[in-house]
Structure formats: C-alpha cells, structure tokens
Amino acid sequence: MSTIFLLAILFLGFLITFQIAKASEYVGILKGEKKTFEQNNRINGFLMITFLVLGLIGVYWCNELFRDKILGDAASQHGVKIDNMLYITIAVTGVVFIITQVLLFWFAFKYQFSEKRKALYLSHNNRLEVIWTVVPAIALTVLISFGLYYWFNITGDAPKDALVVEVTGKQFAWIFRYPGKDNQFGKKYYRNINEGKMNQLGLLWDDKAAQDDIIVAGQEMYLVVNKPVKLIINSRDVVHNVGLAHFRMKMDAVPGTPTTMWFTPLYTTAQMKEKTGNPNFEYEISCDQMCGRGHFTMRGVIRVVSEDEFLLWRAKQVPAYAQLMQANAPATPGPDSTTKITPRTPAKAGAEEMNSGH
C-alpha cells in the first residue's frame, strides 16, 4: 500500500514539475526571450555563488561530523607512516581543491552575462601556462618522493626476527598456520587438502617440518605487540585480500602465488579497547577483494597480546598432526595412506619451502 502511495506522490511531483516547467516556457515567450534569458541567468549566477558558500560550509561540517569516526590511531609502525603520507596529501590537495573550486564558482558568478560587459579575447598566454605546468609538477614530485620513500620502507624485507604466520583465504574464512617449534613451515600440496581428514591446507605429513605446524581453529590470529610479524598469504580458491584497516595494510591472497607483507603492531587489543573506549574493539581482518556471495562475512580477528600471553597461548595449541594422530589413534598408527605424496609434488613443495625458509 505504502508503495503505491509513494509512487503516487512521485508521479504527482513529476506532474507538477512538468506543468510548472511548461507554464514557465509560455510565460518566457510572452515576456520576451531576452528578458527571460537575463532573469534565468541572474538566478543561476546567484545559485553558483550560493552553492560555493554552502558547499564549503558543508565540507567543513562533514569533516566535523566524521573526523572522529574514521582513522583513530594507526596501530602499526607502517600505519603511522601511511597516516603521515595521508595528512601530507590532504594538505596539498586540500589547498588546490579550495583555490580551484572558489575560482570556478566565483568566476561563474562574477562574469555572468551583462549587457555592459565585453568578453576578453584571450587565446593563450605562454607564461601562465608554463607556471601551471611547472607548479603542479613540483607539487607532485614532492608527493611522489614522500610516497616512494614510505613505500620502499613498508614493502622492504621484513626483519630477520619477525614472527612468521601463514594466512590462507578460502570461501569464506581464513586459515592461520604457525610454524611450530622448528620455526619452519612444512610442505603442502593443494591436492592433499581433505577437510574430512583434518587437513585443510594439504600438508604433507611425511615432511617432518609439517608435523609440528599449528593450524589455528577458529578465526583468530595471535600476534605479539611491538614484534614485527610477516604474513605469508595464500588462497585456496579465488582471489581474496587480507585487509587490516587499523594497521593500514592490505595484500591480496592469490591462489598459486604466495604474497607477503609485514608490519609491527603497536598496541595490544586490550590497549586499543581502552584507547577507543570501545569494549568490543577487535582488530578485524576484512576480505577486501570480491570473492563470492559470502564476501562480506569473511571476517577474521587478530589478537595482539604481550609476549608472555602469546607464549602461553601457543603452548596450548596442539599441532594439526598430533590432533590427527589422536583422532586416528585406535585405527591407524601411521599417517593416513591417502594423504601420501603424489608424484607431482616435489617441484611444488620446493617452491613452498622457499616461502617458508626463514
């Protein structure tokens, strides 16, 4: 019912607008084309300057409204740099934005048609044109320099002592793997993936390094505050993206091509709860690359904790292999025969080793 009502209102609105529009056209003709034109021109000129003034107020107001809802403190060292870059860019582009918009609408208002005015015949001016080629070029050089300085800083090699965690995306969840005591990821091959047999990453159980790998149940990754972490990012199916809004980092998860990123968390989750005043605060991992119908539910959580808490947490984790053994204990003593290495694996496994060799 309300739909019909809404449609009726919409239709009526159209009808009225149309009638007014038509009537004003008749009136215009009766008044004389010239007079109508001058009147319309004055109205639009006035609206130009009104739009400028209200628009600038609106920009300021919008900023007041949302400034506290957006960034918060960057929670990683990289994030601090990215925020710096952001503020530099906002400052430079902000100045240009205000100058150009003011000129545009001010000129439109000031030079609106008048019987008395004669347009200036000005086709070009080389000096002016050189100025506004060179000035933007310099401004951009500054932005590029800052940008690339930070970029190489952020994308450079991770520190040697970084904690290494593997993140694998699948439709529509994350799988986290820690290397275990040997600090080495075991080999894996995607055709070995078998969720029923507790092998969601396709680990090769014959590989000793795989046997102590910890696969985290649930969607929580634990990191140590102030300790660099390097993520090795994989996907099991389509392209995903590990998006970390609070750390200001992002990296695609591409099937078949592992990617990496590293950063250093600056605050524990508990500290962030305090800083933001939000008791529900979590570092969330959002999937930032369209990955199918459940894309928007692909949520992971990062718990940043102190070194001690981390060690305690890790001590409680049971390696995936041990879990499998437990489950299979009564029946089969050894690794399940169906998860044996297939003949095509060595090359693949070699590539995998390169990624995990730290």
Place this chain on the structure above:
Amino acid sequence: MSNDNVLHGHPDVETAHELHHDGHHVHHKETFITKYVFSQDHKTIAKQFLITGMIWAMIGGLFSVLFRLQLGYPDQSFPFLETILGKWAKGGKIQPEFYYALVTMHGTVLVFFVLTGGLSGTFANFLIPLQIGARDMASPFLNMLSYWFFWLASVTMVSSLFLETGPASGGWTSYPPLSALGGASEGSKAGMDFWIISMALFVVSSLLGGLNYIATILNLRTKGMSMTRVPLTIWALFFTAILGVLSFPVLLSGFILLLFDRHAGTSFYLSDIFLNNSQIALPNEGGSAILYQHLFWFLGHPEVYIIILPAMGLVSEVMSTNSRKPIFGYMAMVGSLFAITVLAFLVWAHHMFVTGLNPFLGSVFVLLTLLIAVPSAIKVFNWLTTIWRGNIRFTPGMLFSIGFVSMFISGGLTGIFLGNSTLDLHLHDTYFVVAHFHIVMGVSAFFGMFAGIYHWFPKMFGRYLNNTMAYIHFWITLVGAYLIFWPMHYEGFAGMPRRYFDFSIWESFNQFNGLNRFISIVSIIVFAVQLLFVFNFFYSIFKGRKVTTQNPWGSTTLEWTAPIRPGHGNWPGEIPEVHRWAYDYGKDDRDFVPQTEPVGPNERHH
C-alpha cells in the same frame, strides 16, 4: 492547443525536408526501415546510440537504487521487491548473490554501455562529420554495423538477467578464478558466458566505430579545416578512438583466455584451487590469476580516459561558446589530451599495487600515474581561464560544463591519493575508491554528456529541451552527487570495504549506518531527477519549443551552418570551406566569427 503557436512559431529557415529535393547526393528512396532502423546516416546512428545509452542508464541506475536500498536499510524487508524480483528478493530482502549481480551489472552497464557506447557513440557519430565538414562517416555501413553490434551486445546482456542462475556477479572487473569457476559462484555459471559474449560483441562495436572515427577525422575534413583548426571535441574524440582501438583488443584476448579456462580445460588463470562448495581439488596448475588483471587493466585504465576525454572535449566547446571567449590555450589543451592518451597506456598496474606486484615495478607506476595529474591540471586551469572575464550565459549546457569542472577537480585530486601506492595500501578497494571514480569518471562524464545533450539537442531534433526542467535537473544532480559521494571518502578513510552486502557484523565499519541510509535516500532522489530529464528529452523531441534560427547559440563551428534539420549529407549544397580556427569569440568587437568567414585584412592574429 492554441498556445502551441506561441510556443512553436514558424521557422524562418527552411528545413532539410524542404531542401531535400535539391540535394543531388542523396537520391535513394527512404523507407521507415532505412531511415530510422538500418540507417547509415551518422546523425540517426548517433541518436540510436544515445537512446540506447539512455535506456541502459535507466536500467543501470535502477540497479544502483536497488542495492542502495539494501545498503541503506540492511534490516528492513521490502515486499514489493519480491513481487518484482521473485526468488532474488525472497521475503522482500535482496539476496547476496543478487546484490553482487546488481553491483556487477551496474558497473558493466554504466562503464561500457552508457559512458562508452552511449557517450562516444553518440557524440563521435553526431559531431565528427558535422564539425569537420563531411557528408558522413568514412564508412557509413561499418558505422551502422557498429551500432548493431552494440545492440546485439545489449540484447545478450539483457538476456543474462533472466537466467536461472542469474547474471554475472563477480564485479565489473570479473577477476578469475571467481569468474572462471561456476563452482565458486552462481553468477559464474551461464551468466558469465553471456557477459563475456556480450562484451566481445561490444568490443567489436567499439572497434568498428573507432576505426571509422579515426579514418573520418584524418581524411574527410573539409577544405581549410587543418588539424589545428578543428574544435577540441574532434581532438578529444580522435584520441578516444585511438585509445579504444589500441586497448580493446587486449581486453578481448583476456576474455578469450578466460573462455578457454572456463570451457576448454586450460590453465591460463588457474592454479592450486580447491573448491569449498564441492570439496574438489581442480587439476589446473601453473596459471596466474594476476595475468588476467594485467590484460584487463591494460584496457581498464585507458577505458576511464575513453570515458572522460569525450566529456572534456564537449565541455571545452560548450564553455567557450557560452563564455563568449576563445578556449584558453588551444594548443595546450590538445597537448594535454595527447599526453593523457600516451600516459593512459602506461599506468594500468596502479590498480594492482596490492596484488603482490614487485614493489619496484609499483614505484614506476606511481611515478607515471601521478604524472597524469599534470596534463589534467593544465586542462582545469585552462577551463578556469576560459570563463575568467568572459560574458557567461548559463544555458543548461554551460551549467553542466561548470559542474563537470567542479566534479573533475574533486575526483581528480583524490586520484592523487590512490595513485600513490603508500596510500593505496590503506585505501585500496574501500569506499574511498568508490567515491573517487564515481566523481571523476561517473558523475563528471555524465555531466559532460548532459552538457553535450543540452547543447546539441537543438541540432539533433530541431527543438529545445525545456529550460526549467533542465535547471532543476542540474542543481539537484550537482548537489545530490556531492551529498552522495563526498561522505564516502570518510567511509574509505575508515577502511570500509566496497562490495559488502551488509556491515552489521563488523566492529570496525558499522559506525556508518546512518550515513549509509542518508546516501541511499539522496541517490533515490537523484535517480528520480534523472527520470525527469529522460521525460524532458522524449517530450521535447515531439513537443519542445522549435528552433527558429540556424545558429541558436551563436557558435562558430560548422554544424550550425547546416540546415536546422539536416538531411543525409548534412549540407544541401556545397560543403562549406573553413578559413579560421573554431574559437573566434569576442574578437575585434564582434560577438563571434564563424569558421566559414575568410580572415579579413585588418584582423588581429589570435
């Protein structure tokens, strides 16, 4: 209605219909079919592109209204949606699959069918022969084919909406493996095949058109019309056509490889995939999903210039005419168009900073990307100087031109954020990106297109659009566009990802519920106002105030020397000869000097 006489008067210039009998070059008999359907007249083809584009724009816009309903009112159900959409809106709630299909179709339709087909197709066809002084395109037949391939592409795309498994839903970029695997998404089943076929047909249309535009501009200029005398619209359309001809084939090759991966068991884009739905490991190994992204963006980036260059050309022309001043820095305008065209081919990987791209390669793309800001800045300053000390008439075309510059500045500046890879790490695929490209190539290009439509409507149909409706259209659209997209930058700063169906489970992004609702309401209003424009358009074709003078805007260019309703062949007698550039406004105490007038002995040089 007696008033109609007041409104329409009697044209004092004869129309082409009367002149038609004197024209010697067009003596074939025209039936309804050859005149309105399979016409080879560039003006009719232009109108076909325009009207098809407008229908697409309404469909694409309606899609955005539907998904904005979901984003603005995620908890509410709308029973009428189920009535219209059936299973896609079960219980009055849009289903996630359908939401993604809507987003995908909205993007595809607006980017390709409206702002490429509808914009370039319309104005390249309409203006190139008329402004350079040609009777028609180099090949009117290929030109006609170009439209009909567009039509076929449209039919294919529309049909995909009615498939059991729904249309393509992997985003307008359709990245594999998602788009390659029916097992990963419903939309990647038959819908994706329809999408690829439709896009392939569209590429053919666009190539046929583009080659024709280039050939026409290079070969069919009238006597005296050197390349430095053509209006900027022609330069812009020329570079647009070059961009299209050089980059669309790469996209097509990318699509063909995708088709092979889908149906022929190849592994161009596929490797190491274990499907969650079916719990099956696929046999494909060794492919690269990133390869597709390179092929896609090699067109995808030039594509945004394919969209914006024609708008720049139209705006330059309309601005100069209505400021009664020459365009400032004609050669700089041409030079910057050229620079943008060249750079457009060298920046594609800035869409891929976070794919694991080599950081050094990334830095090269940062440099080249931000370089584009220089020619863009030159253009903006030249437009500003064009209206400076002019004598501005706020015709609807002029209003939209000013709106274009405003939008182009706003959206262009945010490009400086995203082109800088450091910031892209945070802003990539957030609402900041959505805001950026909607402003800089969505709204801007639409404003350019509206400027063109309002300005050349009298030439197209021999009647004016209604001014009052045009003013309402402009002001609500301008204000509405800023209200919709400006706050989205803030959502982007917060890292809020695009292409999310619902934000309620996210602690980091759920603070914007009120804002999302506000944006949805404004976008519905803006959409309604576009319908007002469409109404004005069709009403005015038949009932608008008649054009009674040959040159209603006091323009210098050639199209206004043709009869009010030119027949096929454009000029009844000889094609006019050109003696000067297109921007002699306000020269030597004269309001304007048409291009056809020989240079006087005492005239000063521009």
